[in-house]
Amino acid sequence: MNEIKLVLTYSQRLVRREWKKFVLPLLSLAITSLVMMLVLVLTSSSSALLKEQARELQGGDVVLESNLPIISEDFWREAQVFPEVESKQISFTATLQSSNEIASFSVQAVDNFYPLYGQFILESGKFEPVAEGEIYLDQGGSQKLAVVVGDKVSFGESTFTLKGIVVSEPTSLFGGFRFLPRAIISDTDFAASVVAPELLRAEYSYAGKFTNLSSLDITRLREAEKSFGSEFDVDIAGQDRRGLQFGLETVTDFLVVAVLITAVLAAVNVYSSTLYLVTVERKSLAVLLALGMTKRKLTYILGMALFYVVILSGLIGISMGALAFDWLTDFVSKTYLITLPKPDFYLYSFLCLGLIIIIALSSFIPALRQSLSLNPRQILIGGEVDTGDGFPLKTLALVTVFTLLPLVLLAAFLLGNFLDGLLIILAIVLVYVIVAGIFSLSLNFLYSHRQKFNFFFRSIISQKKADGLFGIVSFTSLFVALTALSTLALLQISLESFLKNDLASTVPTTYVLDIQPSQKDEIAANFPDLSMFANISARIVSIDNRLIQEELASPNSDVDRELGREFNITSNADLPSSDSVTQGEWSNGRPGEISVEESFAKRADINLGSKLVFLVQGFEVEGVVTSLRSTDSRSGLPFFYFIFSPEDLRDFPGTYFAFSYYEAEQQKALGSFIADIMPNITIIETQNIGPLVVRIVGTLLVLVLVVTLPPLLIATLLIATLVVSSFASRQREGARMRALGSTRMTVMKQYLAETISLTLVAAVFSYVLSLIITFLVSNYFLELESVVLFDAELIIGLTLIVFMVGLIGLYLFKTDTMPLRELLSYETNQ
């Protein structure tokens, strides 16, 4: 038999005859491949979707946005980057009427090139560019106005025919967060309408389509943006994280964390399973060495056996992952009308299989080498133990580093940064080695003081000490599994809380936008319950005599770009209900004093006593900062960075923004009042958007759950593997105790006490560690605002795991039918 045939034959024989010993690694690797495949394709698909959505949300690859019409060609020329196609759009909010109903709409006046990306899905028929006299409404809008295709809808003095009802827009994923129903008219109709543009809060967008936007192009666009100063904003798709897009990317980041934890668990699982397998089979392996087989050949045989298991589990996992993705795509498509882009299945299957093989082999080889380092003489003939191996922790550290090395590649791939990947894995290695070190030192301490304990505990301590490296690895793996489990659960809860916090209970039922100064008093007289805030556009001229706009225009400016934009400022004598003063004293309307939101103040280097100068409608307004405020940005209440004294802004007409907690009847009365005489004013009724937000948040949570469950399953499986392994090593010691007069019950109690106490210690310390990890990951990686550090369900879950470990142990004991005679026979006892 030549070497290749020998390796193939012996490895097949091993797997075929000892298949039960491969079940746990197979299950573990299959679940790992499943989750890895699912996460890889989901990440790829959601990245593609986000990229697409980022363009669709903006309406193009690069979008110039301004409150006034601009000549976009000047900008493209300055940047030396020219769009293939450009679409010009005007967005504003307005109140539309049908024959019976009135409703506020987000109206978009578009040209023939709109949309540059994505497609519209109508209730019936196909979307065509909007012609003169035509209007498209979304489903919510058509229901509010109670119109069907062909009906008439009017805006100011213009009348339109409803051309189609939009079911899904290119931006439908984000549609849930659009406050108002949607209407689309042609730009020529907008130009022809007699509504005065200055009464509308219109935004002018110039969207450019660029098939290949290089990083050099982006740099040029950013340079051109600087040279154009503060005339308009330049948004580049995929460059900014905001709104729900931020939420989705946060979920994607979470997926990356989940897949890394899964991979680490899988590696530890394979390592532990291999160590167990080789320990159980060590006599057969030693015999083969004695019969003249080299360690190299033996490694090949065992490696090949594992390879079969890896290939089988990989194929099972990948197929199931692909099926799960198909099901998920179908579900999302039917439920939310979002088509997830198809990822390259062949590429990701190959990648997934490759990663699983690398992870499995890299965790298998150190475990095998560790076991084969034992001289067969000690196994087969007995004799003195050679103690020249050195400190086991050193070996453990090396083994751990080798096991986790390929995970650096995976982490680097998923995070898109080698250094980040390296740091994350090094952190995991550090935790692993520190835990192993603490466990080993504690055990040594207990062992040297074991005489102080009774026989029961002394036996447990001696057993653990005798377990040596395997005992240390078992405990550390259990600790890592429980930490991963707790961390994932806490992260999931934090993420859930973060997503759900979008629906604060303080959100008003009604917002009223764009109230003109001339309309303010009349509205206030008729609807005195409305809380009204001035909303005036202003730019910062200087902060403590530092000329912000001038500095921004210089090429080497270190001033935050955010300071160059136009801010909405307000005036109020009273502190808004969602705010609280954190530094200084509230001005109570004293002229010349300004209150600034604290996080912005920190970013802009504004302090108490800072002198601020603003440019408001061509005039400079100045004041001194006398208070800093914290504000609850999720309260749904008006949120301003700057609040002035009413006297300071009295001469500057702006628009007003109002809110109230009106019921449906009052909302209808308000709507009727403004539709007749003030069509420029917009009313937003928030009770309609709540269910939509809940639905979208629900989708994200399903996604989070889908990804969280498999790692939890693997962690549980790993715990089960460790219990089974420890039972196998305890079986014969238990038999010896029974031969010496212990009852079966005493032996069982001792085994259960050992297993449960170790799991309990691991659970408590892993929970503490997971609190630290969750805090760090949530704050610095996922950037969640609210971090949940206590969860009763998790505590119950960990307690259940401790019970589960006990139950598995109990089951193994109860089903162990090997007679005492056999357990104690010379042959099986060596």
Added chain:
Amino acid sequence: MLKLNQVSKSFVTKQGEISILENVNLHIGAGEKVAIVGPSGSGKSTLLSLIGLLDTPTSGEIVITGESLANLSEAEQAGFRNEKIGFIFQSFELISPFTVTENVMAPLDIAGEKVNQESITNLLDDIGLNNRKEAMPRTLSGGEKQRVAIARALVKKPAIILADEPTGSLDRSTGEKVLTMLLEAVSDSHTTLIIITHDESIAKRMDRVFEIRDKGVYERN
């Protein structure tokens, strides 16, 4: 055939260096049957593992069939074990996932040699296990297991068979049968047999008996 020249073996422990064998000289001829006796812990197993290349001496030289074992690489040691030495252990040490036939064939497989099925069948006939050739080790009795171990040790026609208490795990009657079979087999093949035993009745059936005491090996008269 087998020569040990000034062979010493010591182990380094936390308590310091422990010497097990010191300046052992031994010469055993081809086809001889030799017993090594001595109290527990005297170094019998250490001597066996040195001769069987499962361990290396601290000093001195071991020569088997004219070939010095010093300075052999790990792969060369494995090859030498496979070619020249057959092991029989007290606890049988069959490979648990392998059948009876596969266990017997294992040394040939490892050497990469073509298996002559007829010779395997004859060998199994000789040990009376042809009817159990596809059985797994766990289904065999102790005597049957040791017979398989003997067949496995003989299959490559080694120069030396090293047997460590081969009947230690068997009852007297079965042990007697197994020993007789082993002695007949080595006589027929003119193989050198070195057997470690505590049993004086076994030692008396050998050509020569060596005793280990005071870290040295001495031949009984």
